[in-house]
Amino acid sequence: MVLQDLGRRINSAVNDLTRSNNLDEKAFDDMLKEICAALLSADVNVRLVGTLRKSIKASVNFASVPAAVNKKRLIQKTVFDELVKLVDPRADSFRPKKGRSNVIMFVGLQGAGKTTTCTKLARHYQTRGFKTALVCADTFRAGAFDQLKQNATKAKIPYYGSLTQTDPAVVAAEGVAKFKKERFDIIIVDTSGRHRQEEELFTEMTQIQTAVTPDQTILVLDSTIGQAAEAQSSAFKATADFGAIIITKTDGHAAGGGAISAVAATNTPIIFLGTGEHMMDLERFEPRAFVQKLLGMGDVAGLVEHVQAMTKDSAGAKETYKHIAEGIYTLRDFRENITSIMKMGPLSKLSGMIPGLSNMTQGLDDEDGSLKLRRMVYIFDSMTVAELDGDGKVFVEQPSRMVRIAHGSGTTVREVEDVLSQHRMMAGMAKRVGGQKKQMQRAQDMMKGGNKNQQMAAMQKRMQSMGGAGGGGMPGMPDMAKMMQMMGGGGGGMPNLGGMDMQSLMSQMGGLMGGMGGGGGGRGKGR
CATH class of the missing domain: 1.10.260.30 (Signal recognition particle, SRP54 subunit, M-domain)
Incomplete structure (x- = not known):
């Protein structure tokens, strides 16, 4: 996983300190430096790293810690709790309900893995008893409809798209109306992306949102984009006002901590992680479980x-x-x-x-x-x-x-x-x-x-x-x-x-x- 090396470095720094015979303020500062260096090398935003360091320092004040308290255990718990805060915006995400049509719209830059992730999410809900369908509103990228059609057919999920209609808002509205009429529980709308943020992309997103009035808009972020995650997510938030994030390609080897920055920048929860190319490679994201896994605690x-x-x-x-x-x-x-x-x-x-x-x-x-x-x-x-x-x-x-x-x-x-x-x-x-x-x-x-x-x-x-x-x-x-x-x-x-x-x-x-x-x-x- 992208963040595996980060977890090993943080874990190693904490373990080295807790095994040390001389647990003093200097050793504690050395541990903090190593944790911060690990986070920075994983492309976590510098400001976030600085905030994390101050929070840990404030929680473990050697001068005020009572003698009876186990300092090693306190340090372990503090590091764990502060890492959880880093990835937890304390904001609830939308939960679809059976018996009504829940429209979910995907946004993001081209190449982030939106189309594949749409199918993964549809399959996720399908295996949990929801009646799901896919709508391809990406009329910009050549082959987008063919890709969604191929994925949907493989996963046995109904789909809608057009090879002749060039207006994405019209395709989205027609597809959503069709599946609402057929009483589908989850209708996922795939939209087009660009290689970079462009006015046309944001205009198109707002037009599609107006046409289908989604219950939830999800931003798909490539885990390898690094420090650009904050600016990218902020720009999409201002235009599309998404309510959740899915981070893709976390099975790679590049620095992936930058995607964490999107949580702090937009106060929006990460709901899933894409962990591979197969349809089953979508893991639910839960902050405490994520940090436990990151630190080798399972x-x-x-x-x-x-x-x-x-x-x-x-x-x-x-x-x-x-x-x-x-x-x-x-x-x-x-x-x-x-x-x-x-x-x-x-x-x-x-x-x-x-x-x-x-x-x-x-x-x-x-x-x-x-x-x-x-x-x-x-x-x-x-x-x-x-x-x-x-x-x-x-x-x-x-x-x-x-x-x-x-x-x-x-x-x-x-x-x-x-x-x-x-x-x-x-x-x-x-x-x-x-x-x-x-x-x-x-x-x-x-x-x-x-x-x-x-x-x-x-x-x-x-x-x-x-x-x-x-x-x-x-x-x-x-x-x-x-x-x-x-x-x-x-x-x-x-x-x-x-x-x-x-x-x-x-x-x-x-x-x-x-x-x-x-x-x-x-x-x-x-x-």
């Missing part, structure tokens, strides 16, 4: 949504979940995890969602990651039914089995050993999860017989004493009261996230952490 909510979409009908996943709940984790469960991961898309897309994995997979491209996972499956496929359904101890008792499996899978004994080692680690985690479930169930039973508020308050107080920093704990994590509320709806005692509890999440994703953690296996020839 986006668990996004991960859960992704896992649910991929595994909701998997019989193997349900069986693995049942085992995890019982504290059991067989080699077959591990194989189910790996095959689930392979269906979920590129490793680079998943790694940012899983806490800590983005650092573990640094330097490992999608092709190498996929090859590693495939070779693990070859190893599982060379095992007997009894070996797959066992706990792996038979390989310790009879090492010759590993030689047989290496020969049968076209891998090395070292790779087989790595897989078995990773399985033991995951089996240990499963055992702990099973035990935690029982403990939490007992805790819930106890709370039923006493004063729940008092017990929550007592647990919260203990958490604050452990966390320092005013009870903030790790950034992005819920406090104990919220956590206990989550446990109450967790279907068995584990915290619930978006309809899937943590046991289920582990059962689906646990194998990936183990699968990538070995890294030391030899690379024999695959099949």
